[in-house]
Amino acid sequence: MGVMSAQAVTAIPVHDLEIEQVTGLYGNLRIDTTRVTADDISDLSGFAREPFTYGDGPCASDLYRPERKGASLRVHDVGTWIDLHGESHGIDMIVTVEDYLAPADFRIMYNSCSPDGVDLAHPAGFGPTAGLAGRPAADGRRAFIDFTIRLVRADGGPTDGIMGVTGFNDIDGNTATPNEAWELVSGFDGAWLRSDAHLTEYGENGWAGVTDEYQDPDMESTHALQHYLGATFTGDTFRLRYSVMPGDSRGSQFSPLNGTVLYPLAYDLNGGAGTIPNEP
Structure with a gap:
């Protein structure tokens, strides 16, 4: 998994995607924010919304800049949860900022582009940013945003038994x-x-990019x-x-890769009176 950071602590199981896939029941909910638009953001409290554009390129975006710890917002339609009875429910997430070191924000990207305006065809949508260009520097320290997510049903119903998966792609590194x-x-x-990831263990149950960057659609x-x-x-x-490391600027989204997750199966019982989920 790479060279472990001196501060790294990993207290959850680590699975090798070369030989495993995420088990089926987690596939009943996939948190994905790559299709989120500004219309999907509501209930802002403690955030300032402001526009941001990379230079002269077409990469316009909206920033949601926290003005205090405890700032929160709601992101609608981040997934569909299939519960243990086989019923589907739309899922929103309530994001609450626990701590941050500016420049650190959340961002809606309308186009996923590099600073020179070239469309890299990477997923766009909603996610955190750190060290964003054009904002005040983080004073030689890593810019970061630390936040809690609470999943809620769009219809306000209970989330008992909820399980799910998400993911983060294009985690970039360098050799230094x-x-x-x-x-x-x-x-x-x-x-x-x-097991051959270009990532190193970092911080609390975390991984950081090393070796190189990924620039391919x-x-x-x-x-x-x-x-x-x-x-999971x-x-x-x-x-x-x-x-991100001091002096750099990055952004990310929630984007689980379908090829890493098994789909759950369900047997239809009693003429459709009930189902039992079964992992493949």
Whole structure:
């Protein structure tokens, strides 16, 4: 898994995506924010919304800049949960900022582009940013945003028994120091990455990019998977931390890769009176 950071602590099971796939029941909910637009954001409290554009390129985006710890917002339609009775429910997530070191925000990207305006065809949508260009520097420290997510049903119903998966692709690195990092701080019961990943263990249940960057639209390639971290959870609340090395600027989204997750099967019982989920 790479060279472990001196501060790294990994307290959850780590699975090798070269020989395993995420088990079926987690496939009943996939948290994905790559299709989120500004219309899907509501209930802002403690955030300032402001536009941001990379230079002269077409890469317009909206920033949601936290003005205080405890700032929160709601992101609608981040997944569909199939419960143990086989019923489907739309899922939203309520994001609450626990801590941050600016420049660190959440961002809606309308186009996924590089600073020179070239469309890289990477997933766009909603996610955290750190060290964003044009914002005040983080004073020689890693810019980061630490936040809690609570999953809620769009119809307000209970989330008893909820399980799911999410993931983070295109985690970039370099040869000098760990760069872009995701930490699965709490609420997760598994991390999923290749044994030959271009990632190093970092922080609390986290991994940071090392070796190189990934710049290719094919997110299912071997190299793409070497820059991918999947995460499984049981329960409706979990905490994450996203950061970049000093002087760099990155952004990410929640984007589980379909090829890493098994689909659950269900047997139809009693003429459709009930089903029993069964993992393949």
